[in-house]
Amino acid sequence: MAEEAHSEGSGLVFHPLDQFIVKPLFGEGPIHWYTPTNVTLWMTIAVLCIVAVFVFGTRGRAIIPTRVQSVAEVIYGFIYKMIEDVTGHDGVKYFPYIMTLFLFILFSNYLGLLPTSFTPTSHIAVTAVLGFGVFIIVTLIGFVKNGASFLGLFWMADSPAILRPVIAVIELISYFVRPVSHSIRLAGNIMAGHAVIKVFAGFAAIAAISPVSILAIVAIYGLEVLVAGIQAYVFTILTCVYLKDALHPHH
């Protein structure tokens, strides 16, 4: 069906979802797990940028920070304070994991906004690994820290006794939907934004409406810059919320 819709076209010069196709970097052929593709290329670039800012940028450890060092310090302090506020002091132990998640998502989102680049976080395959990773780790932490009393998260002791089993079922379902919504939220937001930009870019080929559509691209691009930051923030803060549930299931 995808091929059919593609060839029939809808008047657009190119298909708005073409930008999300995973291609091998060198030549054609089937994609194996070891094939270098545009996804691996942009993931690598994101990691290299993170290393450049956070390892080489802060190497001087100056008392008066340089520009790169102060950017790194602001991001570090921001995430540290967020974990402390949301999960409490015992959540600070998991700071490296949450910082890694935040930096990878933030840098992938922002690098994906460069023209002709590729956004790894626009693929559910990438975000699902991040989301389910958070889910599995948080569940393990909950059971290791609290033992069987972690199940108290689903048993609302202060609700009426008749309702408790019903609420337990609803809570259980909502707990298992968490990784799905956690990952689809990020991928969906990024994918939708990039697809909208491409749709307006397709309209720019029609002379009569091209000024309007170019203005619309500029406006939506500004919105996307905002969304890229906010979605990285939202993913991280939801990780903190889930971690708080695992560390303190009774609050």
Next chain:
Amino acid sequence: MEGDIASMGQFIGAGLAAIGSGAAAIGVGHVAGNFLAGALRNPSAAASQTATLFIGLAFAEALGIFSFLVALLLMFAV
């Protein structure tokens, strides 16, 4: 003939799923508007609640993204 009816159903379904995006927009506006109303009444407490604001926005928006995803699946994956 059957294929035509099936693809018609696809397009109608995708269009119906787009209503969900509008509904999510109402939800997001409701969250942000109520936050602003509360923040203007007590500006000193507003800064400490921005995290809650973004969590609320994320939950409201996720449902709209789900319906967008259903529309995309109907258009390109079915």
